[in-house]
Each structure stands twice: as C-alpha cells, then as structure tokens.
Amino acid sequence: MSSPEERASQVGTENAGGPDSGTADANTPDRGTSAPGTTALGTTAPGTPEGLPPLVVVAGATGTGKTALSLVLAEGLASRGVAAEIVSADSRQVYRGMDIGTAKATPEERARVPHHCLDLVDPDAPFSVADYSHHASRALAGIAGRGAVALLVGGTGFYLRAVARGLSVDELPWDPQVRAAVEAVLIADGLPALVTELRRIAPARAAEVDLRNPRRVVRALEIARFRGDAPLPAPRGYGRPVMWLGVQVESAVLRSRIRARARAQFDAGLVEETRALVARFDPSLPSFSGIGYAEALAFIDGRLDLEAAIAHDARRNVLFARRQATWFRRETEIQWLDATGELPLNEALTATIDFLAASVGR
DSSP states (O other): OOOHHHHHHHHHHHTOSOOOOOHHHHHOGGGSOOOTTEEETTEEOTTOGGGSOOEEEEEEOTTSOHHHHHHHHHHHHHHTTOOEEEEEOOSSTTBTTOOTTTTOOOHHHHHHSOEESOSOBOTTSOOOHHHHHHHHHHHHHHHHHTTOEEEEEESOHHHHHHHHTOOOGGGSOOOHHHHHHHHHHHHHHOHHHHHHHHHHHOHHHHTTSOTTOHHHHHHHHHHHHHHTTOOOOOOOOOSSOEEEEEEEOOHHHHHHHHHHHHHHHHHTTHHHHHHHHHTTSOTTSGGGGSTTHHHHHHHHTTSSOHHHHHHHHHHHHHHHHHHHHHHHTTOTTOEEEEOSSSOOHHHHHHHHHHHHHHHTTO
C-alpha cells in the first residue's frame, strides 16, 4: 500500500498549477465568469468533469474549530503539492462589515489560504440560498480552472447541502412583495406570529427549520405561501466526488469554548463594530438578529449590561450548537473527527489525500 506522501504526490500531479496567491483575487472570485464547460452548480457539460473541483466538506457546529482546521488542512495539502481553496458556507459571513460577531476569517487568515463567499452583500440586502449557490458556483468554477481542490467550510447546513448535494434552489420561489409582506408581519407581530403561520400551512417544513432564526422562518414562510408543504425539489448531485468531514467537540468543552469566544468577541470590539453598522443600517434588519449583534444592540440600548450581554450571547450559541449537531446527524456520510483536544489535522489530511487519490481520473 502506498504511503500518504506517495498518494499526495499522485494527486498533486493532477492538481498542479495552484491558486493565485493575491488576496484581492482570492477574496473576490464571484466577479469572474464560470470556467468553460460549467453549466450549473452540481452539473458539468458532458465530457468536462474539470468544470467543478473535487469537494471536501468541513462541517460542524459553531465553536468546534472548523475554520482553524480548514486553514491547516489547506496548508498541509499545499505542502504536499495539492492546491486548495476555501469556500465559506456561513449564512452570516456573507454580510460586509459583520466580522467579529460572525467569527469571519481575518485578513491574515485569508492571506494564508484563498477564501471565497465572504463579504458578498451589505447587511440590508436580501440574500437567499439561491444567491449563495450562484456565488459558490462561480467560485467553484474558478477553483477548478486553477486545478485546485475546494474545501467547503461552514455550519449552515442548507448552504452545505445546496452545494454538495446540488439542491435545485433555483426552483424555489422568490418574490420581493411576498418577502416584504412576511417581514412586515415580523416587525409588527414578532417571530411567533410567523412560526404559527408556518406550522399551519407547512408543518413538515416547519419541523425542519430553525424556528428561532428569523431569517430562516421568513424564507421558509415565503416559500410556503407559494408551495404550501410540498417537498423541496430533489437534489441534482454535485457532479464530482465529494467527501464530508465533520468536526465535533465534547459538549462540556464546547460550552466552555463558546463562553470564552463570546467574551473574546466583546473584548475585540463587537460593540464598536455594531455601533458602526447601525449608524449606516436599520438595526431592525434580520441580519442584526444574529447571535452577538442582538446582544451588542441590547447593551448599546441599555437593555442589558455587559456581563449579561456576554452571557446571553453564550447561551444562544450553546443552543444553536445543539440544533446544528442535531441537523448534521442526518448527514450519514460525514466522517466525524474529534477536536476536543488538538485539531485533528493528521486524520483530516490522511482522509483527504486518500479521497483525492481515489478520485483522480473520475
């Protein structure tokens, strides 16, 4: 049996010609055009499998270390001659200016490895999974054109599935008037009113949606007003080999990390970041309902003192991590890696090299 280094050498030959190291191009891939042969996300033109790169999903709940692992995994692959780029799959990191509260990759981290699908829109812009899929499609085409591997990294399960399973998100309805009407109910009557309506007209969909997340409920209800409780369109598939890695941490350790991260984000300037944002944008926007920003706003408005805001932030993130863990348990193909102690780099690197070696030529 060949060693990991020998397998990496084989894969590296297939993926020669790594990505451009310039941070401007690496972080603004969505302005480019699709690589020749790409017809849509999840499909390629006949005879042109190079239209999409091999895909390694790095999934997991908040606070488990996905970002840190993806960075060292990409660098480990590069040291073995395999170029890799990161595609973010986080529904909050698409917003410009929302950096600290979303734990977005820093400029220094983006300089280490090319990142995509960050800072796509302002916080007041409507943004759906279909929008994300379009941006991801262009990013993936560029990665394939550079002969690199794509690491799809994040905790937004719907985004991960949209890419890795090829969900037919373009078939889901979107109407600005219906969206505006649903958001008006949210502002006037609150989230419980939307949840009640969603459970009434689409109970099956309501059982799958994070009912504590206003953005998810608004979008689900918008679709339900058109489609009722009809099943979502069947997945198309990705079109090239996919491997799912999952990062998990023992629950007590994860709670401790989440509490420490909440305090660190406030110490790093989350309140100041939020003040700057609400000076430009309406704080009632759904984007400001995200964990961290809602607590910072409560502190700014005098509704919570600093310690209470940090504690509330941590509690919401702990509950969010539980919901994510439940969601990811439905993905039976995930290979779970334990990050309770050190980052499981060796396990992730070995699994990725083996996956790429088996995928070459498919």
